[in-house]
Amino acid sequence: MIAYNKDWLDAILTKDRAREWHEKGLLSDEKWQAVQERYHSNFYSPNLFIRIGLAIFTLILLLAAGGLVAMVIEPNSEFAFSIFGLFCGVACFVFLESRVIKTGRHRASGIDDMLLYVSIWAILASLCVPLDYNTPALVYFIIAWPFLVAGSIRYLDRMVAVAAFMCSLAIVLLMVKEIPRLAVYLLPFAGMLFSAAVYIFSKQGQSRYAWRHWHGVLLVLELLALATFYASGNFWIVQQAGEMWFQLDQVPMGWFFWTFTFVVPLAYIFEGIHSKDRHLLDIGLGCVAAAVFSFRYYYHVMPLTWAAVICGAVLFLTAYFSIRYLHQNGGVYTCEEDSETSLLQEIEEQLIEQAIVNQPGPTPDKRESFGGGQFGGGGAGGEF
Amino acid sequence: MHEPILHNLLQQELIVPEDAEKITLFESKRPFSLHWELKTLLYLGVLLLNIGLGFMIYENIDTIGHAVLIVLIGAVSAGCFWYAVRHREPFSTGEIKSPTPYYDYILLLGCLTFLIMEGYWQYQYEIFGTRYGLATFIPMVLFFALAYLLDNRGVLSLGITLLATWLGITVTPQELLSKNDFNNAAIVQTGVFLGAFLTVVPFLSERWGVKKHFSLTYLNFGVHILMISTLAGMMALGQTLLYFLVLCLSVGFFLWYARTRNSLYFLTVAVLYGYIGLTYMLIIHTESLNLGFRFYLFYFVLSCAGVIIFLSNYKRFIKNDQP
Numbered sequence: 001m002i003a004y005n006k007d008w009l010d011a012i013l014t015k016d017r018a019r020e021w022h023e024k025g026l027l028s029d030e031k032w033q034a035v036q037e038r039y040h041s042n043f044y045s046p047n048l049f050i051r052i053g054l055a056i057f058t059l060i061l062l063l064a065a066g067g068l069v070a071m072v073i074e075p076n077s078e079f080a081f082s083i084f085g086l087f088c089g090v091a092c093f094v095f096l097e098s099r100v101i102k103t104g105r106h107r108a109s110g111i112d113d114m115l116l117y118v119s120i121w122a123i124l125a126s127l128c129v130p131l132d133y134n135t136p137a138l139v140y141f142i143i144a145w146p147f148l149v150a151g152s153i154r155y156l157d158r159m160v161a162v163a164a165f166m167c168s169l170a171i172v173l174l175m176v177k178e179i180p181r182l183a184v185y186l187l188p189f190a191g192m193l194f195s196a197a198v199y200i201f202s203k204q205g206q207s208r209y210a211w212r213h214w215h216g217v218l219l220v221l222e223l224l225a226l227a228t229f230y231a232s233g234n235f236w237i238v239q240q241a242g243e244m245w246f247q248l249d250q251v252p253m254g255w256f257f258w259t260f261t262f263v264v265p266l267a268y269i270f271e272g273i274h275s276k277d278r279h280l281l282d283i284g285l286g287c288v289a290a291a292v293f294s295f296r297y298y299y300h301v302m303p304l305t306w307a308a309v310i311c312g313a314v315l316f317l318t319a320y321f322s323i324r325y326l327h328q329n330g331g332v333y334t335c336e337e338d339s340e341t342s343l344l345q346e347i348e349e350q351l352i353e354q355a356i357v358n359q360p361g362p363t364p365d366k367r368e369s370f371g372g373g374q375f376g377g378g379g380a381g382g383e384f
Numbered sequence: 385m386h387e388p389i390l391h392n393l394l395q396q397e398l399i400v401p402e403d404a405e406k407i408t409l410f411e412s413k414r415p416f417s418l419h420w421e422l423k424t425l426l427y428l429g430v431l432l433l434n435i436g437l438g439f440m441i442y443e444n445i446d447t448i449g450h451a452v453l454i455v456l457i458g459a460v461s462a463g464c465f466w467y468a469v470r471h472r473e474p475f476s477t478g479e480i481k482s483p484t485p486y487y488d489y490i491l492l493l494g495c496l497t498f499l500i501m502e503g504y505w506q507y508q509y510e511i512f513g514t515r516y517g518l519a520t521f522i523p524m525v526l527f528f529a530l531a532y533l534l535d536n537r538g539v540l541s542l543g544i545t546l547l548a549t550w551l552g553i554t555v556t557p558q559e560l561l562s563k564n565d566f567n568n569a570a571i572v573q574t575g576v577f578l579g580a581f582l583t584v585v586p587f588l589s590e591r592w593g594v595k596k597h598f599s600l601t602y603l604n605f606g607v608h609i610l611m612i613s614t615l616a617g618m619m620a621l622g623q624t625l626l627y628f629l630v631l632c633l634s635v636g637f638f639l640w641y642a643r644t645r646n647s648l649y650f651l652t653v654a655v656l657y658g659y660i661g662l663t664y665m666l667i668i669h670t671e672s673l674n675l676g677f678r679f680y681l682f683y684f685v686l687s688c689a690g691v692i693i694f695l696s697n698y699k700r701f702i703k704n705d706q707p
Contacts, residue, residue, distance in 0.1 A: 013389065014389050014392065014393070017386055017389050018389075018393070021407055021410075024410065026403065026406050026407050026410055027399065027403060027407075028403075031398060031399055031403070034398050035393065035398050035399075038396065038398060044696070046648075046696065046698060047648045049648045049649045049651070049652040049653075050648050050651070050652060050695055050696070050698050052652065053651075053652035053655060053656060053691075053695050054692060054695050054696060056656070057659075057688045057691045057692050057695070058688070058692060060684055060688050061684065061685055061688035061689060061692065063684075064681045064682075064684035064685045064688065065681075065685050067677075067681045068678065068681045068682065068685065071677070071678055071681070109696070111692065111696070209388045212388075273416075276416040278416075281421065282421065285421065285424075285425075303443075304439070305436050305437075305439040305440040305443060306436070306440070307436070308432045308433070308435050308436030308439070309432070309433055309436030309437055309440060310436075311432050311436075312428070312429045312430070312431070312432030312433030312434070312435075312436055313429070313433060314429075315425050315426075315428050315429030315432065316425075316426060316429030316430060316433060316489075316493075317429075318425060318429075319422045319423075319425035319426040319429060319486070320426070320486055322418070322422055323422050323426075323485050323486055326418065326422075327485070331415075332415055332416055333415065333416050333417075333418055334415045334416070334417050334418065334419070335417070335418050335419050335422050335485060336417060336419060
């Protein structure tokens with residue numbers, strides 16, 4: 001199902017984990033070396049900057065090559081144009097599969113990414129060109145859906161996954177919009193339901209070992225689902241959509257949406273901190289900003305400058321005092337980038353305690369090997 | 385998700401059970417770091433405060449409140465500087481770790497409020513008269529001094545921006561293209577010299593052993609100012625050959641830098657700017673030949689293929705000293 005070599009993908013997963021353990025002093029150098037030798041991946045995955053450069057030049061090359069083909073074929077009807085697009089898309093696709101991924105062993109190199117995008121785009125364009133001018137938008141989304149979903153599954157691509165998610169959401173909303181009379185009430189809840197379903201799906205998918213290669217894709221879906229769940233009930237969005245699609249002056253059940261606008265971000269933040277879920281917390285913080293903007297759009301309680309100064313001061317002071325508090329009160333939460341030193345010491349102590357309890361005899365040796373050898377090196381070293 | 389990996393490693397006897405025990409304990413006790421979130425909030429706070437204060441002062445210019453405001457802003461600025469000086473670490477020519485997590489942000493707030501206050505004085509009381517250069521020169525000197533004394537790269541960037549402003553260019557990367565009038569030869573020449581100067585500074589500091597970790601900040605400003613100025617010289621001034629030569633030299637220099645210092649960022653940036661310059665040269669010099677659209681499409685296909693082959697073999701280009 002996946003275009004890339006699965007053993008190599010697994011090797012990368014294992015190596016990433018082991019690297020972290022090694023960096024934190026939990027794995028000795030020899031063992032880390034052994035893991036690296038055993039788990040070897042042959043992918044061509046260059047550094048981010050090279051990837052960006054390769055993607056830019058691949059795009060220019062593909063556009064120019066497409067232009068050359070077009071000058072030779074000279075498509076002059078809609079049908080010919082459609083065939084031309086299909087040809088280009090399929091050519092890119094075949095090249096991607098056979099040359100770039102199979103023999104070139106590319107993975108996230110910029111070339112495979114760009115070929116995938118151009119290929120999907122060309123095929124979709126070729127399928128949509130022959131459509132009539134007044135074809136409903138829904139049809140376009142339904143045509144695009146299978147390609148986007150298949151692309152994100154087979155190539156583990158997060159950008160395509162974003163497009164697939166947006167496409168699915170658009171299909172759901174456009175279908176609900178056609179329900180006579182009830183649409184205006186159902187739309188926000190349809191958005192919320194869809195987002196909640198995607199959220200649960202991605203959360204469960206991430207905990208499945210069999211789906212480990214889609215972890216990144218599912219993570220993106222999780223973040224998007226959280227954001228669209230909030231957007232579905234945000235007063236500003238509901239009001240604007242009602243005005244645009246149904247010419248409504250008043251939002252029905254306005255009190256509900258106002259409550260939603262303010263309660264959901266706080267709930268995200270609270271739950272994020274409580275269950276140590278970074279994604280909930282981060283999206284929650286973003287939603288607070290959205291809530292403030294929504295409120296200001298309708299109620300100008302104070303001039304913009306005052307609002308900026310007060311918000312800035314509140315943000316600064318909140319962060320300042322939180323950092324101070326976390327600094328003085330260690331524990332589960334921390335404001336350190338990496339607080340593995342103290343944690344490692346704690347683990348060390350616990351293990352030594354256990355060792356003392358279990359086998360009183362060789363305690364001094366154990367202590368020495370833990371303290372002096374592996375922990376001392378990793379924890380107190382200057383790598384961080 | 386770490387359990388299956390741990391299990392596999394154990395099965396293959398790549399790790400011993402004691403290691404596995406440590407790792408399991410570590411994963412279960414992993415603390416939840418709020419570092420990134422809190423730093424973002426601090427930064428947004430500083431930014432919003434400055435935007436708000438900056439606008440507020442100009443809105444209230446003729447009211448009684450403005451005296452209070454200016455005193456308030458001055459107090460904030462002074463307070464921040466006082467904090468920064470009081471809590472500073474002893475000076476060193478190497479890298480200094482921030483004494484507190486919010487230290488850098490307080491210093492940044494101090495610098496930005498200082499700029500607002502200084503700008504207001506100039507606007508309202510014309511303390512520097514029409515010597516506008518002086519109005520940017522004073523904060524520039526202050527910021528460079530602070531950046532070196534307190535070891536802060538954010539303030540250094542502010543200082544470099546002011547240096548460029550003082551030299552007649554408003555340099556913030558996004559605004560570089562939109563705000564400047566590149567038809568002015570003086571500005572382009574200043575840009576070339578400033579870019580070259582900023583590129584040379586890191587080599588001097590490395591030789592003297594002063595703040596070597598500032599190199600990347602200098603080079604980053606240097607490469608973009610230098611390349612954009614030479615491209616502007618080619619396109620807007622029409623002195624194509626002269627500036628193309630300068631562009632080739634700078635691209636060559638940054639390729640050399642990328643090769644010897646393993647910097648893939650400068651490799652990509654140099655290739656991109658070089659490609660733009662080369663393509664522009666080709667297009668304007670073949671204009672009179674009426675080669676047709678097809679020729680250019682061929683050029684793009686072949687040249688891009690060449691660049692892709694070059695970039696994707698970066699490992700052979702970069703001199704890797706480490707095994």
